[in-house]
Amino acid sequence: MEIQGQFLDATVMDFVTDGSFLELPLNFSAESKQSEATSLHSMDIRERFYDFASIHGFADAESKVSLGSLGMENSLDCSMSSLTGRSKRKRVITSNQRHAANIRERKRMFSLNEAFDDLRKKVPTFAYEKRLSRIETLRLAIVYISFMSELLKKNEK
DNA sequence: TAGGCCATCTGGTCCT
């Protein structure tokens, strides 16, 4: 099943980019048509995924506000230590250890990005001239999974 | 030029 590179139009991208779908109910269905604009939006997405699914033959076509801006930086460490009941311990670290930690962090971020690349390949997109950012990838994946779950439920009936 | 995205460094906390 070759999904990559065909399915993302500008409307979907806008949706994914602005993140407003996060406010949508997970179970968006044709039966529970809400009058809200958000539900219309979700219907649009859902129909587009249906189109995509039927094109590819696996569905029947019918069928962080920053803490800084809130002035919360200083309260963070007190709250953390008070929550955990631990006193802050100052960790002494040599420059060699710092260097080693930096390398480990780079490796960690590298594997995180590999995972994002894998996810990008799984998420249906148009042959979009611009690759999905990490946040767009996550958001689109959420939409896609919701759509597929819905599809599965429908096919079970 | 501003804003978005990303890589990297860094220090703090969590976990083994």
Add this chain to the structure above:
DNA sequence: AGGACCAGATGGCCTA
């Protein structure tokens, strides 16, 4: 104690 994880800061690159 030390590695993993996390989030903030910073700087570079790219695009509208």
